Amino acid sequence: MLLFLGARRQAGHVGAHVGGEARIVRLWCDYAVLVSLVVALAVGLPGWLA
Amino acid sequence: MNALRRHRALSRIWASDPGLRGWFTTVNHTDLGRMFLAVAVFFFVVGGILAMLIRAQLASPRSAFLGPDHYNQVLTMHGTIMMFLFAIPLFEGLAVYLLPKMLGTRDLAFPRLTAYGFWCYVFGGAMMVFSLLAGVAPDSGWFMYPPLSSTIGAPGINPDFWLIGITFVEISAISAAVEITVTVLRYRAPGMSLSKMPIFAWYALVTAVMILTGFPPLILGSILLELERAFGMPFFQVAAGGDALLWQHLFWLFGHPEVYIIFLPAAGAISTILPVMARTTLMGYGWIVAAAVSLGVLSFGLWVHHMFTTGIPHMGLAFFSAASTLVAVPTAVQIFAWIGTLSKGRPSLHLPMLWLLAFFATFVIGGLTGVMVAIVPFDWQAHDTYFIVAHLHYVLIGGFVFPMLAALYYWMPHFTGRKTYFKLGNTAFWLVFFGFHGTFLLLHWAGLLGMRRRIDTYEAGQGWEAINLIASISGFVMAIGFALVLIDVVINAVVAIRGSRDPWKAGTLEWAMPTPSAPYNFASLPHVTSRDPLYDDPELPVRLARGEGYLGDPGRARRETISVEIASGAPRYITVFPGNTALPMLMSAITGLFFLGMLLKTYWLVPISASGVIACALYWVWSLGGTTREGPLPVGRGPDLLTAAETADPPGWWGSIFLLLANGTFFGSLLFGYVFLWTIAPNWPPPNFAEPGLGIGLTALAGAALTALGTRWRPGAALLFAAPGLVALAVTGVMTLMLVPDPTAHAYDATLWVLIGYGLLHQPWHS
Numbered sequence: 001m002l003l004f005l006g007a008r009r010q011a012g013h014v015g016a017h018v019g020g021e022a023r024i025v026r027l028w029c030d031y032a033v034l035v036s037l038v039v040a041l042a043v044g045l046p047g048w049l050a
Numbered sequence: 051m052n053a054l055r056r057h058r059a060l061s062r063i064w065a066s067d068p069g070l071r072g073w074f075t076t077v078n079h080t081d082l083g084r085m086f087l088a089v090a091v092f093f094f095v096v097g098g099i100l101a102m103l104i105r106a107q108l109a110s111p112r113s114a115f116l117g118p119d120h121y122n123q124v125l126t127m128h129g130t131i132m133m134f135l136f137a138i139p140l141f142e143g144l145a146v147y148l149l150p151k152m153l154g155t156r157d158l159a160f161p162r163l164t165a166y167g168f169w170c171y172v173f174g175g176a177m178m179v180f181s182l183l184a185g186v187a188p189d190s191g192w193f194m195y196p197p198l199s200s201t202i203g204a205p206g207i208n209p210d211f212w213l214i215g216i217t218f219v220e221i222s223a224i225s226a227a228v229e230i231t232v233t234v235l236r237y238r239a240p241g242m243s244l245s246k247m248p249i250f251a252w253y254a255l256v257t258a259v260m261i262l263t264g265f266p267p268l269i270l271g272s273i274l275l276e277l278e279r280a281f282g283m284p285f286f287q288v289a290a291g292g293d294a295l296l297w298q299h300l301f302w303l304f305g306h307p308e309v310y311i312i313f314l315p316a317a318g319a320i321s322t323i324l325p326v327m328a329r330t331t332l333m334g335y336g337w338i339v340a341a342a343v344s345l346g347v348l349s350f351g352l353w354v355h356h357m358f359t360t361g362i363p364h365m366g367l368a369f370f371s372a373a374s375t376l377v378a379v380p381t382a383v384q385i386f387a388w389i390g391t392l393s394k395g396r397p398s399l400h401l402p403m404l405w406l407l408a409f410f411a412t413f414v415i416g417g418l419t420g421v422m423v424a425i426v427p428f429d430w431q432a433h434d435t436y437f438i439v440a441h442l443h444y445v446l447i448g449g450f451v452f453p454m455l456a457a458l459y460y461w462m463p464h465f466t467g468r469k470t471y472f473k474l475g476n477t478a479f480w481l482v483f484f485g486f487h488g489t490f491l492l493l494h495w496a497g498l499l500g501m502r503r504r505i506d507t508y509e510a511g512q513g514w515e516a517i518n519l520i521a522s523i524s525g526f527v528m529a530i531g532f533a534l535v536l537i538d539v540v541i542n543a544v545v546a547i548r549g550s551r552d553p554w555k556a557g558t559l560e561w562a563m564p565t566p567s568a569p570y571n572f573a574s575l576p577h578v579t580s581r582d583p584l585y586d587d588p589e590l591p592v593r594l595a596r597g598e599g600y601l602g603d604p605g606r607a608r609r610e611t612i613s614v615e616i617a618s619g620a621p622r623y624i625t626v627f628p629g630n631t632a633l634p635m636l637m638s639a640i641t642g643l644f645f646l647g648m649l650l651k652t653y654w655l656v657p658i659s660a661s662g663v664i665a666c667a668l669y670w671v672w673s674l675g676g677t678t679r680e681g682p683l684p685v686g687r688g689p690d691l692l693t694a695a696e697t698a699d700p701p702g703w704w705g706s707i708f709l710l711l712a713n714g715t716f717f718g719s720l721l722f723g724y725v726f727l728w729t730i731a732p733n734w735p736p737p738n739f740a741e742p743g744l745g746i747g748l749t750a751l752a753g754a755a756l757t758a759l760g761t762r763w764r765p766g767a768a769l770l771f772a773a774p775g776l777v778a779l780a781v782t783g784v785m786t787l788m789l790v791p792d793p794t795a796h797a798y799d800a801t802l803w804v805l806i807g808y809g810l811l812h813q814p815w816h817s
Contacts, residue, residue, distance in 0.1 A: 002761075002773045004668065015675040015695040022768075023698060024706050026761040029772060031710055032812040033754045035717060036779045039809045040742070040750050042724055043786055043802055047741040 001025045051603070053595045056573050059604040064156070064569040067630050075630040077161035078569050082168050083147025084465065089172060090140040091536075096179065097131035100124050102529055105489070109522035111510040121506035122189035123208070127182050129192030133308065134216055135175045137450060138261075141315040142167070142226040144457065145254045147465075149230060151560035151567060152248045154239025154576050154583075156611040159232040159701050161627050162634045162670065167225030169638035174218035177645070181211040188212035191504060193301055194275070196286040196294045201279050210279060210649055213272040218645045220265050221638075224712050227261035230254050232704045235616045239559065240600055240688070242578040242619040248558050249332060249581075252339050253318025256346040257311055262708055263350070264307035266716035271300035274723070274804065280651065283793050283800035285723070291731050292797035295360060296723055302353035303719065310349040312446060314342060316453035317384055320406060323460045324388055326556045327403040328395025331582065334387035341380035341387075348377045358429045367426050374424030381417060385410075400554075401475050405456035408483050412448025416441060419494070434504075437497025440490045447486060455482075455535065460554065462542065467565040469549035474538035481531030488524025492517045551591065557582025562591040574602030574686060575612055578619070602686045612685060613694065613701065624683060625694045625701060628673070637666035674702070720808060724801050735798040740789040746782050753778030780813040 005025050008016035015021045051059075066076035076082060103124050107116045116124060146164055150157055158164050181187040188208050190199035199209040234255040238247065275297060277283045284290035286297050325332045332338070354362060354370040362370075388410075397403060419441040423429045432438060459475060462468075496517045501508065508514060552561040562584055563571060574597045580586050587593075597603065600621070601610050609627035614620060640662040647655030675695035682690035694700040728734050756775025760767050783806050793803040 002768050002776075004671070006769050008672070012677040013675050013695075014677060014679055015700060018696050019698050020695070020700040020703060022761075024700075024703050025768070027703070027706055027710065028812075029757055029761045029776065031713070032776060032779070032809075033757050035809050035812055036750060036783070037754055038717075038721070039805045040747065040782070040786075042721065042805055043740060044742055044747065046735045046739050 001028055051597065053573065053597070056597050056602065056604060057568065057595075059607075060570040060573060061568060063604060063607060063609055066569065072630070074635050075632045077157075077165045077628065077630060077634065079146050079150050079158045079161065079164060080567055080569060080571075082164050083143050083145075086139055086143025086146055086168055086171070089168075089175065090136050090143055093131050093135040093139070093175060095536075096182075097128055097136055098529060098532060100128040100131065102525065104128060105522040105525040107506065108508075108518050110519065111508050111515055113507055116506065118506045119189065120185075122191075123182065123185075123187040125504060125506075126188045126191055126212070127178070130178065130188065130212065130216070132446075133192060133312075134219055135171075135178065137312045137446070138223050138308075139171055140454060141257065141312070142171075142223065142230075144315065144319070144454075145230050145258075146226065148461070148560060149233055149251060149254060150237065151563065151571055152558050153233065153237060153251060154242060154559045154562075154572065154578060155233070155237040156571050156575070157237075157609070157627055158229050159237055159625075160229055160705060162631065163225050163229055163705075165634035166638050167222040167229070169635045170225070170641060171219055171222035173638055173642040174215050174222070174645070177215040177218065177642070177649075178211060181208070181215070186211065193305070194297070195301075196275060196278075196297050199275065200286060207649070210276065213276040213279070214645050214649045217269055217272045218642065220269055221641065223261050223265055224709075227258040227265075227712070228705050228708045230258035231262070231708045232701060234258070236613045236622075236701065236704055237611065237625070238614050238619055239576045239578045240612060240614055240619060240621045242614070244617055244619075245336075246578055246581050246619070249321040249335060249338060250318040250558075253314050253321070253342055256342045257314045257318075259708075259711075260307050260311050260314070260346050260349065262712040263715045264304050264311060266304075266712050267300045267719040267722075268304035270716055270719045270723070271297055271304075274300075276648070277800070277804070280648070281794065283803065284797050285727075285800055287797070288731070290796055291727070291734055291736065292800075293727060293731050295357070295730070296726055298357055298360065299353070299726060300719060300723065302356045303350075303722075306353040306356060307346075307349040309445065310345050313449045314345065316409075316450045316457075317342065319453050319457040319460075320388060320409065321384075322558065323402050323456055324406055325391050325395065326460075326554045327400060327406065328392050328397045329555075330391060330395030331557075331585075332387070333390040333394060334383075335581070337383055338387050341383040344380040345377065348373065348380065352377060355424055355429070358426055359433045371424055371426050375421055378417065378421055385414065400459075401470075401479065402456040402460040404476070404479050405452050405459065408479070409448055409452040409456070412444055412452060412486070415491075416444030416448050420445060432497060434502055435497035436493045436501045436503055439503045440493040440497060443486075443490045443493075447490075455479075458535075458539065461560075462539065463549045463553045464560060464565050464567070466543045467549060468542060468545065469547045469553070470542050471545060471547050472538060472541050474534055474541065478531045478534035478538060481534065482528050483531075485524045485526075485528025485531055489521045489528060492521050492524075496521070552584065557585040559583055562594060564591075570609075572599065573597055574599030576600075577687065597686070600685050600687050603684075606683075612691070621685065621688055621691055623694050623697050624685065624691050626676075633666060633670060637663060637670070640666060717808060720801075720805060724805065727797055727801065731797065733796075736796045738791055739798060740786065740791070740802060742782075742786045742789060746785055749778055750782040753782065776813045780810055783810045783813065 005016055005021055066072040066078050066081050107113050107121055186208050188211055190204050190209050194212055197203045234251050274285045278285050285292045286294045321332055321338055351373045355374045423432055496514050499513050501514050551564060573595045576594055576599050583590055600612055611625050613622050613625050615622050640659050644656055644659035647659060680693055682692055684690050753775045757772045760772030760775055787806045790802045791799050793800040
């Protein structure tokens with residue numbers, strides 16, 4: 001998504017420059033980060049509790 | 051520009067391609083709505099034929115009309131088709147067709163997504179019907195409980211058709227739900243604040259949000275069960291740390307909201323049609339909206355009442371029993387509001403009104419038997435008997451099919467532009483009404499006499515013979531009634547007797563256009579000041595045709611509509627819609643190959659087709675927006691507006707939010723499964739569980755920080771920091787995955803594989 005957004009910016013797409021598309025990409029990236037942290041917690045929890 | 055020239059110019063811009071090509075390239079909501087409805091009716095006929103086979107088999111004891119194997123397939127497919135391929139798509143079709151017209155806009159928020167969802171529905175449905183014709187249809191019941199549906203109980207391909215086919219079809223439901231939610235919130239006529247929305251739009255909004263949060267648990271359950279069947283990951287096997295009850299929880303987390311997902315659109319149609327038939331306005335609009343929202347929320351707290359006999363703790367039984375009876379309150383609010391509307395108006399007994407009266411008589415009985423089975427001791431007695439079969443048919447046919455038949459007759463003049471001339475519908479009504487009650491009223495007694503559901507035959511001498519014979523004869527009477535409805539619709543659609551524009555004298559905007567509607571809906575968009583714009587201004591249709599509303603000048607020669615602020619309905623920006631394209635159909639066909647590869651276990655096809663879908667998606671998004679800043683543009687009334695691409699909250703932002711809602715619910719359901727198995731299953735986690743070291747944890751934290759900061763800094767930093775951050779997260783995922791032992795050995799390891807795999811599906815894709 002980030003690479004794709006960069007390519008659209010290079011190609012001059014208005015939406016990629018104005019900020020709307022960057023906001024969408026940031027939303028999905030934030031979700032990916034949240035998922036990673038929660039999964040890490042779920043994987044590590046039994047070990048920490050033990 | 052006069053009205054005729056405007057009509058011609060707008061038709062050139064908005065029309066679908068001519069001929070056969072148009073069927074495959076259309077993205078127009080009117081065409082797609084009709085196509086959705088036609089395919090849903092086709093599946094209703096298929097499901098109805100299966101119902102008749104069931105009744106033929108059960109008409110007499112020890113019948114050999116269908117063998118047990120065929121009976122199981124017919125029974126499973128009847129329920130599956132009616133729930134997944136008829137009821138939900140019928141709502142989608144009605145909403146796709148009606149919403150833009152009722153809301154005073156020109157199309158749905160994402161026209162290509164509508165087309166993609168439609169073709170996924172067609173291809174997925176075709177997959178299911180093929181399994182039936184090939185004699186390998188799912189046969190474990192429409193609820194697919196393991197171990198009946200696991201490789202132990204069903205080693206053949208039959209359940210795979212269900213698990214993969216239904217997941218494919220559900221793409222359609224999720225697409226439509228995103229579409230409907232964003233359309234209702236952002237694509238309305240200027241001035242149409244939330245409190246001035248047509249009541250049907252409120253119901254559609256609640257239903258769509260329920261689909262987004264109700265379907266993901268079932269999609270997850272289907273994926274887990276398919277992983278168990280295909281690769282031996284033992285999520286539902288007690289001996290390997292799993293639990294078959296996990297499926298029941300995931301299934302009913304979907305299944306109970308599903309009942310309201312089916313009922314609420316019907317209630318929306320009732321709330322729209324009833325005041326028109328009573329020649330008055332709706333009583334208690336605010337109360338009805340509150341009741342619909344309450345039902346939507348409460349429906350997610352009731353799923354366990356389908357599992358009262360599975361050994362739920364007493365506290366749980368008490369809670370879910372109380373919640374189940376509580377749901378009668380918002381339902382009653384609606385019923386009383388409708389009765390109040392009838393009492394303050396002057397009801398006329400047209401055919402839609404007859405169907406609404408049939409709804410009242412039937413649904414109230416179904417609701418009351420629902421309260422009976424919400425009481426735990428009664429449920430223990432009636433569980434898995436024909437009492438439940440009778441109850442659910444009273445709710446679903448009374449609460450959905452009857453109102454939808456009212457909707458059919460109410461909006462048929464809109465679909466066809468023709469006047470209803472032949473009166474076959476009245477005869478059909480009485481046949482269906484008496485046939486239905488003759489079938490299902492008696493089956494309550496069969497259940498109370500101990501007749502278990504899902505049995506393919508029964509012994510004589512238990513007092514069930516006469517009931518079943520009468521039920522079967524009545525079932526065929528009902529089927530003849532439905533056939534007459536179809537014939538009536540076809541005749542009335544074909545016979546060319548032009549109707550008037552607003553035959554029912556309704557006040558909502560879908561009647562403010564010539565019928566059948568032009569592809570652009572409104573020659574210019576209205577400014578709305580009340581809930582029933584046509585009652586306030588009967589000349590509105592003429593003024594809109596003259597171009598006196600918004601966007602009445604088609605000079606820019608592209609598909610334009612206006613997006614509004616959510617609460618106030620103030621104009622916000624101009625959305626430019628894409629033109630006709632076969633891309634959605636192509637993408638859904640490639641998506642079908644993905645699912646086919648999994649079904650036939652030709653796994654080489656899966657990554658190839660997945661790459662094809664991603665390529666289509668990239669092309670799809672690349673073609674959005676333009677490369678020229680246009681600045682504020684005139685829209686005919688009020689201040690000039692920017693195009694969506696030049697704003698910070700384009701439609702894609704809102705679509706992403708609601709897609710993420712579904713995605714997040716999927717992830718939440720997965721976490722629920724993890725916690726459920728941890729607390730319920732013995733030997734969890736197993737002795738040799740994976741323990742990621744401190745290095746992996748710190749790398750994950752660093753990756754998370756880089757990503758979060760990189761996407762918030764200046765634009766160039768996203769590639770410099772966020773992309774490596776996401777790659778770091780993916781690397782930690784892969785390293786953790788390598789620590790997890792064999793995922794086929796224990797449900798704990800299998801669950802970690804799915805959790806980490808879910809994360810890995812997100813990180814590389816986002817970089």
